Amino acid sequence: xxxxxxxxxxxxxxxxxxxxxxxxxxxxxxxxxxxxxxxxxxxxxxxxxxxxxxxxxxxxxxxxxxxxxxxxxxxxxxxxxxxxxxxxxxxxxxxxxxxxxxxxxxxxxxxxxxxxxxxxxxxxxxxxxxxxxxxxxxxxxxxxxxxxxxxxxxxxxxxxxxxxxxxxxxxxxxxxxxxxxxxxxxxxxxxxxxxxx
Amino acid sequence: xxxxxxxxxxxxxxxxxxxxxxxxxxxxxxxxxxxxxxxxxxxxxxxxxxxxxxxxxxxxxxxxxxxxxxxxxxxxxxxxxxxxxxxxxxxxxxxxxxxxxxxxxxxxxxxxxxxxxxxxxxxxxxxxxxxxxxxxxxxxxxxxxxxxxxxxxxxxxxxxxxxxxxxxxxxxxxxxxxxxxxxxxxxxxxxxxxxxxxxxxxxxxxxxxxxxxxxxxxxxxxxxxxxxxxxxxxxxxxxxxxxxxxxxxx
Numbered sequence: 001x002x003x004x005x006x007x008x009x010x011x012x013x014x015x016x017x018x019x020x021x022x023x024x025x026x027x028x029x030x031x032x033x034x035x036x037x038x039x040x041x042x043x044x045x046x047x048x049x050x051x052x053x054x055x056x057x058x059x060x061x062x063x064x065x066x067x068x069x070x071x072x073x074x075x076x077x078x079x080x081x082x083x084x085x086x087x088x089x090x091x092x093x094x095x096x097x098x099x100x101x102x103x104x105x106x107x108x109x110x111x112x113x114x115x116x117x118x119x120x121x122x123x124x125x126x127x128x129x130x131x132x133x134x135x136x137x138x139x140x141x142x143x144x145x146x147x148x149x150x151x152x153x154x155x156x157x158x159x160x161x162x163x164x165x166x167x168x169x170x171x172x173x174x175x176x177x178x179x180x181x182x183x184x185x186x187x188x189x190x191x192x193x194x195x196x197x
Numbered sequence: 198x199x200x201x202x203x204x205x206x207x208x209x210x211x212x213x214x215x216x217x218x219x220x221x222x223x224x225x226x227x228x229x230x231x232x233x234x235x236x237x238x239x240x241x242x243x244x245x246x247x248x249x250x251x252x253x254x255x256x257x258x259x260x261x262x263x264x265x266x267x268x269x270x271x272x273x274x275x276x277x278x279x280x281x282x283x284x285x286x287x288x289x290x291x292x293x294x295x296x297x298x299x300x301x302x303x304x305x306x307x308x309x310x311x312x313x314x315x316x317x318x319x320x321x322x323x324x325x326x327x328x329x330x331x332x333x334x335x336x337x338x339x340x341x342x343x344x345x346x347x348x349x350x351x352x353x354x355x356x357x358x359x360x361x362x363x364x365x366x367x368x369x370x371x372x373x374x375x376x377x378x379x380x381x382x383x384x385x386x387x388x389x390x391x392x393x394x395x396x397x398x399x400x401x402x403x404x405x406x407x408x409x410x411x412x413x414x415x416x417x418x419x420x421x422x423x424x425x426x427x428x429x430x431x432x433x434x435x436x437x438x439x440x441x442x443x444x445x446x447x
Contacts, residue, residue: 045347068347087352127352
C-alpha cells in the first residue's frame with residue numbers, strides 16, 4: 001500500500017498544494033486529473049522522491065518506475081543499452097524480450113534519435129517494465145502522440161499493468177485515458193490545490 | 198570521386214609553407230628566417246645524435262602528466278561547482294584569481310617554493326590549466342538536462358553509472374573543447390617551465406639555441422613538437438570526438 005500525505009507544498013513562499021491525502025493499493029491504478037499548472041506533476045515528483053521539499057510524509061516502495069512527459073532516454077546509447085544501463089541487473093536476453101514485447105524487436109541497436117516519437121515512448125515504457133516495479137508513476141505518458149498511436153500505447157500500457165500489477169499513479173489531461181486505464185479518479189482543484197471530495 | 202573537403206587541411210598547410218617561403222625569400226637572411234628545406238640537415242643531425250628524441254620525450258612526458266592532472270582535477274572541480282551553488286560561491290573568487298594570475302608568476306613561485314625539480318615544473322603547469330578546464334566544465338555541468346538527472350535518480354542508478362552513462366556523455370563536447378585547448382596551452386607553458394628551470398626538453402633546447410642565436414635549431418625543435426601535437430589531434434582527439442558524438446549523426 002502506498003500512503004501519500006502532502007500537508008503543504010510551496011514554491012517561493014507561495015503555497016500550491018494543501019492537504020493531499022490518498023492511498024494506492026497494490027494492483028490499483030489511480031488517475032490524477034486537474035487543469036494545467038495546478039500542480040499534478042509536482043505531486044508525482046513528491047511521490048517519486050524527486051522533490052523532498054514539502055511538508056507531509058510518503059510511504060513508498062523501493063522499486064519505482066517513472067514514465068515522464070517526454071521519453072527522457074539516453075540519446076547516446078542504443079535502445080538495448082537504454083534498458084540495460086539504466087537497470088544494472090537486466091540481462092541482454094531480458095532486454096531483448098522487453099523490446100519485442102513493446103514492438104521494438106528490430107530496433108535494439110537503433111539510437112533514440114533514429115526512432116519516431118511513438119517508438120521512443122514505447123522504449124520508455126519498456127524501460128519502466130523491464131524490471132519488476134511496485135509503484136508505477138506516469139506523467140501524461142501519451143502527450144504529443146497521434147490519436148492512432150494513443151490507442152495503441154494505451155492498450156499496450158493497460159496490458160503491461162495488468163500483467164505485472166503495480167500500484168499505479170498517473171496524471172493526464174484526457175478524461176478518456178483515465179477512464180480506460182484507471183480504477184479510481186482523483187481531481188485537483190482550487191488555490192492552493194486540494195483533492196476534490 | 199575525390200572528396201575535396203579532405204584535401205582542405207593539406208591545402209591550408211601548403212599555404213602556410215608558401216607564406217614561410219615568401220617571407221624567407223623577402224628577409225634573404227637564413228640567420229633570421231631560413232627556408233623550410235634548410236631545416237632538413239639540422240633535423241637529420243639532431244635525430245642521428247638522439248638529442249631530438251630525448252628532449253621531445255622529456256617534454257611529452259611533462260605535457261602528459263600536466264594534461265592528465267589538470268583535466269581530471271579541473272573536471273571534478275568544474276562538475277562540483279556547476280552542481281553545487283554554495284561551492285561555486287565559495288570557490289568562484291579563487292577561480293577568478295587563478296584565471297588572472299600570469300603563468301610566469303605561478304611558474305616562478307613553484308620553482309621558489311618547491312625547488313628546481315620535476316615536481317615543481319608539473320605542478321606549475323597543472324595549476325595554470327586547472328582554472329580553464331574547471332570554467333569550461335562548470336558551464337557544461339550547469340547545462341545538464343534535469344529530466345535525465347531525475348530519471349537516473351528515480352531508477353536508482355549507481356553514482357558510477359550516472360557519471361559514466363548520464364553525466365559524462367552530456368559533458369563530452371565541453372571535455373573535448375577543454376582537452377583541445379588544454380593540450381595546446383599546456384605544451385606552451387611546459388616550454389616556458391623548461392626554458393626557466395629544467396635541463397631537458399624542447400624549452401631547454403630553445404633556450405640554448407636562443408643564446409647561440411641559431412634560428413634554424415629553434416625552428417627544428419618547435420616544429421617537431423608541433424608535428425607531435427598535430428598527430429595527437431588527428432590520431433587521438435578527433436577519432437575520440439567522432440566516437441563519442443556518433444549518435445548525433447546516426
